[in-house]
Amino acid sequence: MSPLLPRRGSRTARVALAATAVAVASALTLTACSGSDSSDRGGDDATVRVGLVLEPTSLDIRTQSGAALDQVLIDNVYQGLVGRTADGEIRDVLASGHEVSADGKTYTFTLREGTTFQDGKPVTAADVVWSLQQAKDNTSYVDSAKLAGVTSITSPSEGVVELQLAQPDSDLLFSLTGRAGLVLEQAAKNDLSDSANGTGPYEVSSWKQGDSLTFSRNDDYWGTEPKVAKIVFRYITDPSTAVNAMANGDLDVLNPVDGTLASQLQGNQDITLHRGKTTDKYTLAFNDARAPFTDKRVRQAIRQAIDPKALIKAIGGTGVEQGGPIPELDPGYQDLTSIDAYDPDNAKRLLAEAGQSDLDLTLTYANVYPATIGDVLKSQLAEVGITLKVERVDFATWLDQVFKKKDFQLSMVDHVEARDFGNWANPDYYFGYDNPEVQRLYAESIAATSQTEKEQALREAARIVSEDAAGEWLYTATEITAVRKGVTGFPVDGGNSRLDLAGLAVR
Structure with missing residues (x-):
């Protein structure tokens, strides 16, 4: 997966947050390719080392946005009704x-x-x-x-x-x-930015920013006692470094494994690769409130210039076509991939009709996402006469420039959160998309008292958004999780946005 999703002020969304540094620190080894014996490493005293990409910039679950917090703190440290x-x-x-x-x-x-x-x-x-x-x-x-x-x-x-x-x-x-x-204690005085007092099975025991976050078992947990003593989340932004750490026995779990590097772990008898489903929507956002994206023909042309199949192949096959704003796992999904399907010849015609036959655009996205994505988009858009400049920036810059100030033309981000279609019904969101009919249908879906009514309204709204070419949904990610032999109970579906580790164990 990738980076975090920022806060939307009073209307929040999630976008993956970027880890800020590469860390390869030594830690207790459960098992290793060098042949260490796992027989004395398992059981209730085990430490599980988990490689992730998304590191929080603060632990304040109330005010600090970003998927990195949801991914590890909810369920494990904080809980709700x-x-x-x-x-x-x-x-x-x-x-x-x-x-x-x-x-x-x-x-x-x-x-x-x-x-x-x-x-x-x-x-x-x-x-x-x-x-x-x-x-x-x-x-x-x-x-x-x-x-x-x-x-x-x-x-x-x-x-x-x-x-x-x-x-x-x-x-x-x-x-x-x-x-x-989430339920917090009213009388608690702890600093939420670097500590937590939740109700979950694990406690935050240490945080080395730019390196790792460590959970310890909550021995007084009201529910079923956790089966491991510690979990060390190590934040590694470079895919090759992460895969090497997994291969060399420095990690017990890696989520996700870069699709182009997965072959390096295949055949390792100590490692199993799991392919899971997600709601990660790799979205090419248009600044719909700014020219030339105020012209629907330009938006359609860009969509039709992009070949999702080729892009998915380039990233190692870890994705499926989406075609619209709702992924398969969410209510209201329907197959919209036929809308503005790949058709570069028609894309050229649409650009000519719009008087944009020689268009220069800039794509700005966080540098924790693969450079391959920008390279493929640049090449594909060039085939229809669009010159694309790609600017990969750190996440803090993306958050300030793109998300907050809306100073961009094109951007790309992984919107990880489930059921976040409401972003398209929010004209203040950074997409700049304002369609009263979509807003009406979304409100209708929220007010529905039956699931059938809810999903019907969402399907209608999603089709309008896709037919209006409000953005381009490059793909829904499928994530590869590498798990070392002996480790059980690690989620392999949706781990980019939520990791419930209550059942984690080491045999």
Whole structure:
């Protein structure tokens, strides 16, 4: 995968955040290609070393945006009333059960007994009410807008929390599985930027910025005790360095493995490669509010100039065509790949009609994404007469220039978060896409009280966005995860955005 997704002010989104440095530090070796014996390395005292790309710039789960925090902190350190399963279903966590009224406007949660924060204090209904109210009222908090439709958050009786809505919100439970629903201790005084006091199975024990983040087992965890003592997340941005670390036994898990380098790990009897599904949408964003992208013909021409199959092949085959803004794993998906399919001859015609037969454009994207992507796009657009200048910048520059200031023509980023179609219904988002019909349909999908109605509205809206050529969806990533022999319980689907490591173990 790749970089993080920044905060959208009161309307948040996720885009992958970039790790800031390459680190190859020594750590406890579980198993190694050099032949170290794993028999005395497993069991409850094991340390698992996990290679990742996305490093947080702060641990503040409330205000610091970016997929790097969601990836490791949610489920493992912080939890909410509800969580999500690997296939996106809702499961009760700090709540022992929940009910939704027939009109979809009242959500009642019964708190699980015996849950505690990592400082030993019990989780109370007051903590839950305070946490959700803070998330709703502070628009600077990531995902605050996802609670905008909640009119009251109360505890009508001991151990019960109730949310009232002005109108139904079909996404509310799913939103509560993310940052908007995390439960923090009201009385805690710790600095959230470099420490955490959650309710999960692991505690943050150390953070060496630019190097690694270490979790230790929460021995007082209210749920099933974790099966490993420590997890060390090592942030390695260079794909070759990461693969070498895995091959040499310096890592026990690598997520993801660069598709062009996967062959270096194949045939290693100590390593298994798993191919998993994701909601990672590698999106070529147009600045729709700025010329020449205000002309639909230009947008269509760019889409038709791009051959996704060739791009996917160039990155090692780790992707599938998408064709529209909703990936296969999300509600409302439909196959839209026939819309503005690869047709360079027609792309030239559209550019000529738009008076843009000799167009110069700049593509700006974070340098944690492969240079191959920019190279392929530059070559393909050149075939239809578009000269593309590629600027790869560090993530902080991308965040300031592209995301915040919207000073760009084309950009490319991996939008990792599930169910984030709402970005296309938000005219203030950095895409600059403003379509009232899409906004109406998205609002209709949120207010729907049946899944059928919800998905129908999303399908209609997604088709409009694709037919309007609001952007180009290069591919949905498939991720390769390398797992060393003896390591079990590591998620291989959706790991770029969420890693629930409660079941991680070493035999």
